[in-house]
Amino acid sequence: MNQNLPVIVIGAGPIGLATAAHLRERGQDVLVLEAGDSAGAAIAQWSHIKLFSPWRFNIDAASRRLLETPNEGYAGDWEAPRITKLPTGAELVSQYLQPLAVHPELAPRIRYSHRVVKISRVLADGRGADKARTANRDDAPFLVRTETPGGLVDLLGRAVVDASGTWNQPSPVGRGGIEAIGEAEACEQGFIISGLPDPLGADEHELAGKDLLVLGAGHSAANTIIALGRLQKQYPDTRIRWGLRGEANPIRLYGGGASDQLPARGQLGTSLRRLVENGHVELLENVSVASMNAGEQLAVVLADGRELAVDRIIAATGFRPDLQMLSELRLELDECVEAPRQLGSLIDPEFHSCGTVSAHGAKELAHPEKDFYIVGMKSYGRAPTFLMATGYEQVRSIAAALSGDAEAAGRVELELPETGVCSTDLGGSCDAPASENSCGTEPAEPAESSGCCSSPQPVSLGMSTGTLHGNSELAAGR
Incomplete structure (x- = not known):
């Protein structure tokens, strides 16, 4: 049969x-x-x-x-x-x-x-x-x-x-692999964007001039940050913060550079490093999201007591x-x-x-x-x-x-x-999105x-x- x-x-x-x-x-x-x-x-x-x-x-x-x-x-x-x-x-x-x-x-x-x-x-x-x-x-x-x-x-x-x-099936942004308190409500109200937004195209109006927090330390986060860096050139009041779960390790963050046999992937890390070192992107270490509350902005409370007010979270957390x-x-x-x-x-x-x-x-x-x-x-x-x-x-x-x-x-x-x-x-x-160098x-x-x-x-x-x-x-x- x-x-x-x-x-x-x-x-x-x-x-x-x-x-x-x-x-x-x-x-x-x-x-x-x-x-x-x-x-x-x-x-x-x-x-x-x-x-x-x-x-x-x-x-x-x-x-x-x-x-x-x-x-x-x-x-x-x-x-x-x-x-x-x-x-x-x-x-x-x-x-x-x-x-x-x-x-x-x-x-x-x-x-x-x-x-x-x-x-x-x-x-x-x-x-x-x-x-x-x-x-x-x-x-x-x-x-x-x-x-x-x-x-x-x-x-x-x-x-x-x-x-x-x-x-x-995106991973939650909360600590310990579970949703942060208030995360579901924030998603429903559009404060959290998962996947790979298009800051220079369909999502320009949504992101331009906003206070943005990108969470994640992989290629999707890098891709998004580099695209946001180009958006920032057109809309200088766009604020980009990059939240990492641990401490910033340059080797982990920026990859193999010129030694990568996929040149586009190597350039991704090089472009990302430039944005951070030039001050266009603010790097936040040890970001562990405990809770959030939606109002005019999204109030984000971290496990160590720090509080952030953002317009959007871009979740590149896998x-x-x-x-x-x-x-x-x-x-x-x-x-x-x-x-x-x-x-x-x-x-x-x-x-x-x-x-x-x-x-x-x-x-x-x-x-x-x-x-x-x-x-x-x-x-x-x-x-x-x-x-x-x-x-x-x-x-x-x-x-x-x-x-x-x-x-x-x-x-x-x-x-x-x-x-x-x-x-x-x-x-x-690893096939997933990375981004162009800052020169385009x-x-x-x-x-x-x-x-x-x-x-x-x-x-x-x-x-x-x-x-x-x-x-x-x-x-x-x-």
Whole structure:
């Protein structure tokens, strides 16, 4: 019975569509469920941001083969972007994800406006099998419940690959990983902005001339601060304060600079340092938000008794995986970063930077729940060291495993660029947004023959690692 059911993929972003492409290449039936109304819906929310990494690292191999191969009703005339160019979020969607999603091989297998709310198992006779049920569990189909404009819909699959990401699950700004007192009310009243605002575009009116507090120490915070610095040039009464949870460590804050093999990511730290040292950004250390109260301004009280009055908090404090939808599955998660247990120790940001994470695939991403996998940014839980290229290798391995090709599933390799440092506060991942230098110019692109790496290192299990950075790929704003 199971073999007649599709592999259900959750999410039509880069990793979800790559999963579908690899499965179709192996002749497997697949159904992609996307909460938004188009492919790359989450990326569209940061369309103004430029990635750190060039196209070379952002196009999956199976997806490329699909786009370049003629198909019934499809000429295979997709024009690949120049591999050394840094794409914006909008370009990633329009030049890659949308053409992939409308390809005749994938288009009939994608359902939009299907938000997955629960996953469980169901036995052959139709009875449910919650996580306490052991008998015949591994042979039972998955029951995937989605919320659609027409109501709830139940779908069955023989396997599930969760590539839903973490974009819609921002971490709270309060101390200890929980909301500050009054935080929910402040969010409702619009005092707290999560994600990646567009200070030079859609959010200019919202932020210009305001007293702003940016919280976070990763690339998303840096991206936002640099964009706000340019906004400040147009509106000098804009005040920018940057709140850090600990003390300011220049190496952690500003990254690898010129030693970073992704030039845009290195320039990000250099531009950020300049804004702070020139006094355009006020650095606040040991910021631990205890409570807040909304009035004409937002009154913020810190754990050490300091009080701040701000117009907006921009929360670049990272994201978390939505595990509630998986509550009826048997998961084995690392207790610290909420990644699959075998992966957790490889990516724990307390001990690893983006340059010390080993390549990994189906074996490391497996759970006690047979044929269920979490991939992409969500597979990294709360760790910020994920790269799109890493996700593509994850799903290549998993597609091989689900197709019965154990040898290919175990052959896991990566070629990624050296990086500076990464931060647990990254609001997305190492692929995620970074920002342009303060002069507004894009860093010089490397020669096409070498991509962005001066000495790329292949990474494979059991060997010393090269480096990878997930959504630390986001690089330049406008």
